[in-house]
Amino acid sequence: MKLELGYIQIKDIQFSKECKVDNGTLYVDPDAVKAYLYEDDDVKAWVKDFGFDIAKPGESVRITPVKDVIEPRVKVEGPGGVFPGVISKVETVGSGKTHVLRGMAVVTAGKIVGFQEGIIDMSGPGAEYTPFSKLNNLVVVAEPNEGYQDHKHEYEHAVRIAGLRAATYIGELGRSVTPDETAEFETYGIKEGLEKLPNLPRVAYVHMLQSQGLLHDTYVYGVDAKRSLTTILCPTETMDGAIISGNCVSACDKNTTYHHQNNPVVANLFAAHGKTLNYVCNIITNENVYLADKQRSSDWTAKLCRLLDLDGALVSQEGFGNPDTDLIMNCKKIELQGVKTVIITDEYAGQDGKSQSLADADPLADAVVTGGNANEVIILPKMDKVIGTLDYVDVIAGGHAGSLRPDGTIEAELQVITGATNEMGFNRLSAR
């Protein structure tokens, strides 16, 4: 399957009375976007209002609490559309041509639960810990309707859909724009790959998806990942929006939709594909709470690795605690099939970094990439402007009573920052 991505570099976002992309600037009319969001019945039912704001790199701006980050894209050639099974009809994506509005993102923010997490600082020391400080962000702040307290499932769904719809609307503006740069990505069928790259090691990416429940979910072609068995995707499908995030707990190591669209494991395997390895496919598997599900899913992962005659597998994780068990089960079982395995995770090693990093371990997990220690304490300076609210800083993961100091600074663990210790290796924290 072959996909061409056309990158349209967005250098600036400005509010305007018209919506267009012109010479690297996105002009956006918030009222037009809002009207498009409210065409959805669930959004209409649960969201009272949307606020729109723009946050640019280097500004003294803090966005919090962040729900999701999404890169606008539009399908210009080939089957399917953006976010299949959710926004577009269910049709296999990952081939043809897709335009990407690079250098920007749609960020959804606002209260869902009373400990809503996630901080993006656009400048200062906090900005160094989140990749989203480098983007021009169109921030959509959702405000719930009365009575949403008893309908959190429905409200979370409505905000998730609103973010995807906003990204779809913006992405559509890039349809007829000539990309600044294009790139092609292709993987082969099993036999074809063996014939074309006979001497290269066969490597797959085992992509673990958060699937524990409310605020901890991931959707694949619209299907809740906890209800799926381990299966195979072409890597280009995830680049084309087949996987979306419904997860907004554990800010530092949640995989936003943007991470799925721009998965660095996929990008790096493609960079090596045909040169030092044969990138066979992605294997997607879940992170359920029920232990029999863990057993079943990891058994299937290992079985698929064997059936595909892999030489190596990379396994990435999402979240904390419970998924450590899936990670180790996957690693151990894949290794026992004779397939060399590298795992990518992050650490909760205590504020001093001296504690056991993961909730599970095994001697076969002998090749580990870390995304950093989520318990490390940082101090974030006061920002001139807050998009969203600081109401939750004292009660979120990584925060504590008095985290938000009277002078506006925040003392907290890295956990509070969106994407800080990402377990796909998206960020720059690591240890060698």
Place this chain on the structure above:
Amino acid sequence: MATAYNPRDFLILTNNPLVPTCMEGRGLYTIRFQPERSFREILVEARDMVYAGHILYTHPLAGSVKPNETPYKSLVVSMEPHGFDAQHGEMIANAIAVFDKFKPLQRSLGPSVLEDFQLIDYTLLAGAIGFDAQAGLSK
């Protein structure tokens, strides 16, 4: 005698009041609701049962909400002992070690925050054992 993996064998250990409110009398499982117990005490009770031969049905660290963040914990063990499972023994012992690693947070949580922590714990439990969380909330 309940056989393993039969819902009749599900014993829910919980300190979360939303669990009995939404789930009592709506399935074959048994709920042991102990509001006086802490998160850690629920884990310790499960550990002692695992050491006595009961098995774990759900992961003791379900959810990315951190153990020092929420006061609520629900997990499912077997009603009947099925023989000591070393892997489960290690898992529950590790969970307690992880709990102890997190620094206690001296913070008072308002009622709406507590309700949301109850909700998340309840929905993770419900999802794990195939109970319709939204239907339970409408009770």
